[in-house]
Structure formats: structure tokens, C-alpha cells
Amino acid sequence: MLTQLHTVLPAADLTRARAFYRDALGLEPDETHEGVLVYHLDDGTSFQLYESTSAGLGQTTQMGWHTDDLEAEMARLRERGVVFEEYDYPGLRTVDGIATSPDMRSAWFRDSEGNFLCISQTL
Numbered sequence: 001m002l003t004q005l006h007t008v009l010p011a012a013d014l015t016r017a018r019a020f021y022r023d024a025l026g027l028e029p030d031e032t033h034e035g036v037l038v039y040h041l042d043d044g045t046s047f048q049l050y051e052s053t054s055a056g057l058g059q060t061t062q063m064g065w066h067t068d069d070l071e072a073e074m075a076r077l078r079e080r081g082v083v084f085e086e087y088d089y090p091g092l093r094t095v096d097g098i099a100t101s102p103d104m105r106s107a108w109f110r111d112s113e114g115n116f117l118c119i120s121q122t123l
Contacts, residue, residue, distance in 0.1 A: 001060075004044065004045065004046075005044070005045055005047070006046050006047065007045075007046075007047035007048075007063045007112070008047065008048050008050060009047065009048070009049050009050075009055075009062055009063060009086070009115045010049075010050060010051075010052035010054050010055035010056075010057075010112075010113065010115070011037075011049040011050065011051060011052065011055050011112075012043075012051075012052070012053065012055040012056065012113055013112075013115045014035065014037060014049060014051050016112045016113070017019050017037070017049050017111065017112050017113050018049075019112070020111050020112035020113075021037075021049070021111070022041070023080060023081070024077060024080045024081055024082050024111075025077070025080075026032070026080075027039050028042075029049075030106055031051065035051040036048055036049070036050045036051070037049045044050070047063060049113075053097055055112025055113040055114060056113055056115065058113075058115060058116060059116070059118070060116060060118050061108065061118045062115045062116050062117065063115070063117050063118070064106075064117065064118035064119065064120055065118070065119050066116075066119075066120055066121070066122065067119055067120070067121050069119070069121070070098065070105050070106075070107060070119060070121040072100075073119055074097060074098075074107055074114070074119065077109070077119075082109050083085070083110075084097030084107050084108065084109050085097065085107075085108040085109060085116075087099065087108075087109070094107070094120060103122065103123050104120050104121065104122055104123060105120065105121045105123065106118055106119065106120040106121075107120075
């Protein structure tokens with residue numbers, strides 16, 4: 001049985017990635033190993049960044065969070081320098097960085113390594 005989600009993301013420069021996750025998202029790694037940073041979140045989930053030359057090659061969402069207040073979370077992150085993506089494709093259009101569907105609102109941004117991250121609010 002699968003019991004707990006653990007995301008793994010590549011980083012070309014772990015020092016730069018650690019600074020982004022600390023300064024922009026307010027997160028510090030709980031564990032560090034050679035070439036790996038591990039973050040444990042309060043809800044019991046975790047993710048890790050590992051040194052890799054394949055960082056930034058993904059073109060879709062690689063990790064996401066849920067929030068109860070999307071605008072407030074976006075404002076907090078914008079104050080820390082996060083830039084949200086804008087899309088205008090059939091089936092996906094953002095307004096001020098937010099895409100709205102019947103049951104969810106989402107916003108995407110990239111970390112310092114080019115990984116696509118998402119924040120979503122269920123309606």
C-alpha cells in the first residue's frame with residue numbers, strides 16, 4: 001500500500017536552490033546529504049532536491065501545494081520575488097497568474113532551477 005507522497009526535484013545548483021526555497025518559500029531543509037536537500041513539511045509530506053544536470057527540463061507541473069487563500073499566498077510569494085506564469089492556450093488561460101476551472105483555481109511559477117511549481121485552491 002502506498003502511504004505517503006515524497007516528491008523529488010532536480011537542481012543544477014543546490015546552493016542557489018536552497019536560497020530560493022529559503023528566501024522565496026520560507027523553507028529550510030531538515031536533512032542534507034552530499035548532493036541532496038530533504039524538506040519535511042508540517043503535514044507529514046516531504047520533498048527533496050538533488051543535484052542533477054537534468055534540472056529545468058520538465059515542461060509540466062512537478063510539485064504543488066494546496067492553499068485556502070490563493071490570492072494571499074500569491075501576494076506573499078510575490079513580495080519574496082516569485083514571478084507567476086501567464087498562459088493563454090485553448091483550455092488554459094490565466095488572469096493575473098490564476099487559471100480557474102469549475103472546481104479549482106491554480107497558479108504556476110518556476111523555482112530557481114526551472115522546475116514548475118503550482119499553488120491551488122479548491123472551490
